[in-house]
Amino acid sequence: MTSPIHVTSEIGKLKTVMLHRPGREIENITPDSMERLLFDDIPYLPIAQEEHDYFAQTLRDQDIEVIYFEKLAAEALADDAVRQEFLTRMVAESGYVAGATHDALIAYLSAMTPQEMVDKIIEGVRAEEIDIKHADLQSVSENTDWPFLMDPMPNAYFTRDPQASIGEGISINRMTFAARQRESLITEYIIKHNPRFAGKVKVWRDRNHDTHIEGGDELVLSDHVLAIGISERTTADAIEDIAKNLFADSDYDTVIAISIPHNHAMMHLDTVFTMINYDQFTVHPAIMDDNGQIDTWVLHPGKDGEITMEHHTDIKEVLKKALNKSEIDLIPTGNGDPIVAPREQWNDGSNTLTIAPGVVVTYNRNYVSNDLLREHGILVHEVRSSELSRGRGGPRCMSCPIVREDL
Numbered sequence: 001m002t003s004p005i006h007v008t009s010e011i012g013k014l015k016t017v018m019l020h021r022p023g024r025e026i027e028n029i030t031p032d033s034m035e036r037l038l039f040d041d042i043p044y045l046p047i048a049q050e051e052h053d054y055f056a057q058t059l060r061d062q063d064i065e066v067i068y069f070e071k072l073a074a075e076a077l078a079d080d081a082v083r084q085e086f087l088t089r090m091v092a093e094s095g096y097v098a099g100a101t102h103d104a105l106i107a108y109l110s111a112m113t114p115q116e117m118v119d120k121i122i123e124g125v126r127a128e129e130i131d132i133k134h135a136d137l138q139s140v141s142e143n144t145d146w147p148f149l150m151d152p153m154p155n156a157y158f159t160r161d162p163q164a165s166i167g168e169g170i171s172i173n174r175m176t177f178a179a180r181q182r183e184s185l186i187t188e189y190i191i192k193h194n195p196r197f198a199g200k201v202k203v204w205r206d207r208n209h210d211t212h213i214e215g216g217d218e219l220v221l222s223d224h225v226l227a228i229g230i231s232e233r234t235t236a237d238a239i240e241d242i243a244k245n246l247f248a249d250s251d252y253d254t255v256i257a258i259s260i261p262h263n264h265a266m267m268h269l270d271t272v273f274t275m276i277n278y279d280q281f282t283v284h285p286a287i288m289d290d291n292g293q294i295d296t297w298v299l300h301p302g303k304d305g306e307i308t309m310e311h312h313t314d315i316k317e318v319l320k321k322a323l324n325k326s327e328i329d330l331i332p333t334g335n336g337d338p339i340v341a342p343r344e345q346w347n348d349g350s351n352t353l354t355i356a357p358g359v360v361v362t363y364n365r366n367y368v369s370n371d372l373l374r375e376h377g378i379l380v381h382e383v384r385s386s387e388l389s390r391g392r393g394g395p396r397c398m399s400c401p402i403v404r405e406d407l
């Protein structure tokens with residue numbers, strides 16, 4: 001069985017990538033809900049869509065197949081029984097397991113085509129869209145001033161996070177905040193029921209856990225080494241758990257767990273550290289102490305399915321050893337300038353999407369970081385970023401590699 005997923009590095013030539021084109025969910029962000037929905041501002045949708053189309057076209061121009069999360073989901077839900085099961089679970093995870101509102105939501109969404117239903121679920125369902133006739137105790141208690149019965153999923157365009165391709169398999173992630181948790185339920189159905197994936201993909205860790213992990217923290221450094229951020233979004237137990245599964249069942253034998261500050265600006269490892277070439281990385285200087293040290297643990301398979309763990313602080317040495325390189329070039333975001341570095345990091349200056357060794361896609365607004373990458377010999381494709389960047393994610397966050405060529 002050949003897997004439709006094949007990702008053995010962060011940098012191998014990208015062949016297939018999954019995106020989500022931002023839709024009306026973006027217009028369902030309000031000042032009151034912004035923080036909870038993990039946005040810092042409200043993007044202007046038409047321009048966000050233009051920018052996203054430009055991003056997708058930039059990838060297609062490099063011979064990369066672009067597939068869309070929302071289309072894969074609709075295909076996965078073509079079968080009536082599968083669609084009903086999905087809907088029951090989605091409505092339950094949105095807060096309704098029974099009662100008049102539950103029944104009304106199921107009836108409303110069931111009447112739609114699979115594509116309309118997926119788009120609507122991502123967009124969010126407003127209370128005024130549905131006429132709930134037989135008010136019962138349950139729906140009266142559920143009735144609040146909040147205008148949405150089902151919240152929008154404005155972060156869906158950050159397809160990096162609900163899942164992560166690793167080797168020939170995937171992790172389907174239990175995400176940290178309620179604002180994003182339902183996204184990976186959609187992934188679960190894509191992997192189980194879309195004909196492209198169904199029955200052909202190993203799931204390294206599913207979403208039925210209490211501990212969290214997100215794709216922005218999962219970096220595939222080689223065909224046997226992963227780096228995983230210990231972050232606001234990814235917990236140590238989840239890292240140990242996925243490491244055990246990978247060590248037992250795949251060619252992966254090394255997980256480098258890297259501790260980063262737990263805050264919104266640096267919510268994932270890929271906001272401060274990405275791999276861009278065989279021996280080159282971008283790194284935000286704020287994750288290291290004054291001597292350039294970072295708390296890092298290296299996990300390997302131990303006895304009886306357990307793992308061993310060593311503590312290190314010299315990330316360069318750890319990377320050299322794990323990747324078998326004599327030198328590693330760490331390129332500082334914003335050239336390490338105390339004003340430019342945090343400014344460009346805020347707009348995802350470290351969040352590069354590598355599409356081939358030494359070839360990256362970045363936001364045009366981070367011009368200091370981009371120039372520095374070029375000085376280090378990197379080929380940089382810039383994409384537009386005024387509106388997309390307001391969701392705090394860059395080209396790596398907005399893309400989920402499905403197939404890369406081996407190095």
Ligand SMILES: NC(=[NH2+])NCCC[C@H](N)C(=O)O
Nearest residue numbers: 038158216268391392393397
């Ligand atoms: N891989 C990433 N860095 N993703 C960024 C996700 C941004 C999104 N607003 C969130 O907070 O979840």
